[in-house]
Amino acid sequence: MTLPQYLLRFRRPGPFWLWAGALALVIAAAAVGGVIVLWKGLVVTNLNDLVPWGLWITIDLSSIALSAGAFLLCAAVYLLGLKRFQPVARTATFVGLIGYSMAMLCLFMDIGQPFRFWHALVYWNTHSVMWEVSMCIMCYFTVLLFETMPIIAQAEWFKSRLPRLAGWMSRVHHYAPVLALIGLGLSSLHQSSLGALYGVLKARPIWYKPDLSVLFILSAAAAGPAMTVLASMLAGRLTPKAKVDDSLLDRLALVIGWILVGYLYFRFWDAFSMTYTYWPGRNEGLSMLTSGELSFNFWFGEILFGALVPAVLLILPRFRRIPWVRMLALALVVGGVVAYRWDTNLVGQLVLLTYLPTEIVARYTEYTPALVEWVVGAGIVAYGLLAFSLGVRYLNIVDHRQLAESEAHAPSAPRLAPTPAGD
Amino acid sequence: MAKNPRLTRRAFLKAAAAAGVASAAGLQYARLARASQPVGSSEHRWAMVIDQAKCTGCGYCTQACRAHNDVPPTIAWNRVIAAGQVDGQPVFLPRPCMHCEHAPCVEVCMVGASYYRADGIVMMDYDKCIGCRYCEVACPYGARAFNWEDFTGPNPAVPQWGQPEIARRPRGVPEKCSFCVHRIDRGLALGLTPGVDPEATPACVVACPAKARVFGDLNDPESEVSRLLAQNPHYRLREDLGTGPRVYYLPARQEAQS
Numbered sequence: 001m002t003l004p005q006y007l008l009r010f011r012r013p014g015p016f017w018l019w020a021g022a023l024a025l026v027i028a029a030a031a032v033g034g035v036i037v038l039w040k041g042l043v044v045t046n047l048n049d050l051v052p053w054g055l056w057i058t059i060d061l062s063s064i065a066l067s068a069g070a071f072l073l074c075a076a077v078y079l080l081g082l083k084r085f086q087p088v089a090r091t092a093t094f095v096g097l098i099g100y101s102m103a104m105l106c107l108f109m110d111i112g113q114p115f116r117f118w119h120a121l122v123y124w125n126t127h128s129v130m131w132e133v134s135m136c137i138m139c140y141f142t143v144l145l146f147e148t149m150p151i152i153a154q155a156e157w158f159k160s161r162l163p164r165l166a167g168w169m170s171r172v173h174h175y176a177p178v179l180a181l182i183g184l185g186l187s188s189l190h191q192s193s194l195g196a197l198y199g200v201l202k203a204r205p206i207w208y209k210p211d212l213s214v215l216f217i218l219s220a221a222a223a224g225p226a227m228t229v230l231a232s233m234l235a236g237r238l239t240p241k242a243k244v245d246d247s248l249l250d251r252l253a254l255v256i257g258w259i260l261v262g263y264l265y266f267r268f269w270d271a272f273s274m275t276y277t278y279w280p281g282r283n284e285g286l287s288m289l290t291s292g293e294l295s296f297n298f299w300f301g302e303i304l305f306g307a308l309v310p311a312v313l314l315i316l317p318r319f320r321r322i323p324w325v326r327m328l329a330l331a332l333v334v335g336g337v338v339a340y341r342w343d344t345n346l347v348g349q350l351v352l353l354t355y356l357p358t359e360i361v362a363r364y365t366e367y368t369p370a371l372v373e374w375v376v377g378a379g380i381v382a383y384g385l386l387a388f389s390l391g392v393r394y395l396n397i398v399d400h401r402q403l404a405e406s407e408a409h410a411p412s413a414p415r416l417a418p419t420p421a422g423d
Numbered sequence: 424m425a426k427n428p429r430l431t432r433r434a435f436l437k438a439a440a441a442a443g444v445a446s447a448a449g450l451q452y453a454r455l456a457r458a459s460q461p462v463g464s465s466e467h468r469w470a471m472v473i474d475q476a477k478c479t480g481c482g483y484c485t486q487a488c489r490a491h492n493d494v495p496p497t498i499a500w501n502r503v504i505a506a507g508q509v510d511g512q513p514v515f516l517p518r519p520c521m522h523c524e525h526a527p528c529v530e531v532c533m534v535g536a537s538y539y540r541a542d543g544i545v546m547m548d549y550d551k552c553i554g555c556r557y558c559e560v561a562c563p564y565g566a567r568a569f570n571w572e573d574f575t576g577p578n579p580a581v582p583q584w585g586q587p588e589i590a591r592r593p594r595g596v597p598e599k600c601s602f603c604v605h606r607i608d609r610g611l612a613l614g615l616t617p618g619v620d621p622e623a624t625p626a627c628v629v630a631c632p633a634k635a636r637v638f639g640d641l642n643d644p645e646s647e648v649s650r651l652l653a654q655n656p657h658y659r660l661r662e663d664l665g666t667g668p669r670v671y672y673l674p675a676r677q678e679a680q681s
Contacts, residue, residue, distance in 0.1 A: 041594045043572035052556035052569060112554020112569065112595025119553050125535040130557050134533060178435060202664050203527060203563035348560075355564050355660045356506050356516060357672070 016239070016393065023386040030379015033372045037109055046370040051349045053110075055369040059377050060106035061194060061341040063099040063384070064137070065216070066334060068224025070096025070144060071180075071187035078180035087400040088248055090151060092228040094397040097144045098387045099227075100137065105380050129197045136190035143183045146172050155395050192217040195344075204348040206285030211270040212344070218266060222259040222307075223337035225252055230330035231388060233323065235398040242392050245400035246323075253326050256333065257314030260307050267307070281353045284362035288347055297339050306336020459529065465541035468641040468669075469602055469617070471628070472651045473517055475675040477635035480505065480515035483584075487630030488519075490584035491603065493591050495574040500566075500600040501627050514675045517636070519627065520545060520566040520600035521660065524667030528558035528567065536596075543669055544602050554595040563661050564668075567597040585626060602638070603627075618646060 013021065036044055047054050069092035076082045077089045108114045120134045152158055153169035172179075195216030198207040229249045236244030274286050289298040300306075313319040313329035320326050352363045369377070391397040480503055488494060488501045506516040522545045528537045529545060536552035539545060559567045573594045581587060589605050592598045603625035610616070610623020617623040618639030628636040639646035651657075652671055659668040 041572045042569075047571070049559060049565070049568050052559050107555075110555075112556070112597075113552065113593075114595075116551075116553045119534045119551060123534040123536075123551055125532055128531050128533040128557075130531060130533040130555065178438075197557075200531070201527065201561050203561060352565075353563070355518075356504070357658055357660065357674070358507055360661070 016389070020386060020389060023382040023389070026382035027379045027386065030376045030382070033375040033379065034109060036372060037376065038114065042110075042112060044370065044372050046368060046373065048367075050352060050365045051346070051367040053345055053349065054367055055373045055377050056106045056110040058338070058342045058345055059380060060103045060110070061345065062338045063102040063106070063380075064191070064194065065220035065223050065337050065341065066227040067096035067099030067103075068187065068191055068217075068220035069226075069228035070099075070147070070224070071140075071183040071191075072221060072225055073228070074147065074176070074180040075184045078177040079184065085248060085252070087245070088228065088232065088252065090399075091232050091397050092225070093144060093147045094151060094391050094395070095228050095231060095388065096224075097141075097148050098384045098391075100141045100144060101387075102380050102384045103137065104141070105383070106377075109376055109380075129193050129200055133190045133193050133197060136186045136193075140183060140186040140190070143179050143186065147176070147179050147183070150176075151395055151397060157394065188217070191220045198344065198348060201348070203353070205279050205282035205353070206274075206351060207344075207348040208282075209270075211266070214266055215263070215270060215340075218259065218263040219337050219340055222256050222263055223333050225259075226256050226330045226333040229253055229256070230327060230334060232398045233327050233330070235388075235392045237323075239392060241396065242398035243401050244398065248400060250320060250326075253314045253320050253330065254317075256330070257311050257320070260311035260314070260333065264303075264307050264311065267303075280360045281351055281362050284364075285347045285351045288351060289343060293350075294343050294347060297343050301339030302336055302343060305332050306339055307333070310336070459535070459538040460541040462524070462539050462541060462543055465543075466642060467542040467617075469522070469542055469544060469607065470639065470641045470648050470669045470671060471519065471602070471625070472637040472639075472648045472657070472671045472673065474635045474637070474651075474673040475506075475514055475516065476673065477633045478503075478515045478517060478631075478675075479633050479635075480513065481632065483630045483632055484517055484627035484636065486580050486584040487626040488600070489580035490578065490582070490586065491588050491606075491626035492601070493574075493578055493581075493587035493589060494598070495570075496579050498568040498570075498598065500568070500598070502565075509675045512675075516672070517627075518564060518566070518660075519670060520602070521564050521666065521668035521670050522602060524669065525665060527561040527563065527666065531557045531561045533557065540604070544604055544607075545599075546601060546604065547597070547599060549592050549596050549598070552596040554597070556597060559597050563664055563666065567599045569597045570594045584630070618648065 045054070070089075073085055073089035073092040077086045108117065111117065120131075121138070125131050149169040150173040153166040159166045192213035195212035195214070196210075198204070199209055199212035202208050229252050232242070232244055232249060235242035271286065271290075274282055288294050310329035310332040313325055314333075319329070346367060350365055350367065352365060354361050354363060388397075482503050485499050485501045485503060489496065489499070492500060494500055501517060501519045504516045504518060506514045508514060522543060524543065526537070526539070526545045529539060532538075532552075533555065534551050534553055536548045537545065537558055538548065554569070556569055559569060570592055571594075574591055578587065588603075606623055606625060607617045610620060613622070615623040618628075618637065621629045624638050625636075628638045637647045637651060639648035641649055641652075643649060648671075651673065655673050656676075657671045657673050659671055662668075
């Protein structure tokens, strides 16, 4: 095919290229926004000394939470021996790789000295929770890169062009159980300590409690697999490239529903225990969530539609078996974890405690993201969507017929438990 | 394709051992690279005493600080806050960095850009900082201000309030009061006594027309700060947090107003 012929193909683009083109436009706008931020500094955002962490940190926390499917499904497949979920773990790994790269893009935009990001590797304050989180994130991203290698190596276009590299990359699959073990360790650490990062701050009473680490990892355990199952179902409906085995996704959706019940239980006690005693700052924060400016997010985004309703829809087979209801429920779970991260990050900053000697009282401030924050944030999300769409199209990352082939690759994977029959 | 399981285990143990050695080396490196010095190993223990009965809220301290430390007009290392009334008279609370004994900012900083000097001063390494602002979120006193934009052009506080003595901070790092550490160190090198000789004393203390601020060494029982704290009731901000501030306040009391 000559170049003009090749270009002619784009004269009447199909739906995929329209979708990809739209995403590319959003990414281009975000790139302009990113350049403005790097050029002018963070003054172009609405962040300030009272609210130094805003929309980008929310997207960063949400992307990491929504990537949690990778470590959970890899652990289920390679450590618990639930091998029939291997194709879903494959999708989750790719989603995880995208999610962690989104998080790192957010951080690159958010930190004041983006080109000193490597200081995190060189200068260590081992006492800092953020040191532990950033070490885990960097190590786990490396693990995800290794876990993704066999996926790329399986693609025909890659195999035919670089056969030796593809052979080397697919051999990484032998170490899948080891990688799953390392991934489980690293993720158990940082998924919870992202909450602890807030939880250790004594100056912020609404955050200062051990519950945040538990709630962060539990909400991620529900929303991460939800993201993976939702993305697989959507791909299966939108393109013939994706081959979906619905019994696997149905089973996972049920598990997600029960994780949500566990999350709601801990969430209830977290909120309820705060109502017993007045603690300056803490109760004002709780009021902001239950009846103040974050109350809509809290009751509808987080609790009712973010956890309660989807838990019911995912647990009861009569609802779960209807594909669009299941997808709606999974989307609600994803939205619920984003709302939880947004509310948690903001509530501790919008309520300020005075340090005047006469009386410790709460004061309030406000934060609305600036346009450039929305544009850059949208671009980072669009990058994630585009990367996933390209993965579906060119890397077959949603392909549930892959099991037989992959099993040949991993003869040493332990079989600790028999595969359970469907319910 | 069946692999010898013993070989796999040996390889795994080898890798685990290598990882262990690497992390041990890393931790050792972290210890060497850590900026904080053992607190108390210095012969000095600097502290500031602020007498609220004397403070008139004039704000000279803020301006002198801006000039000597080249602080942009949008930032104040040293804020003077209106703190209610006693006997119908307004009371003010000047607020520098507290230089906490257990500073939340030092504890949370992932790269160790915030650190303790041996004499207790909480310092910022502006070249190490990546600008994540965790310290700003952690500080209970709002003592830190982030450089959201470049500070270019003339400093409006110069020359009326003094001349800059330290380099401007770049955009993208938070900055805060340092107890004018450069004046202390240079003064000590010249054989002067910080808190007594103006050249060796923080600019805000020197500039205060009401003599409401006193600086000195708590290790020296003869110093003005030691004497004031021994003779007067005093308090520190948010002592309930256990941060152990090195800034002490003498409260404005009703009997002092007569």
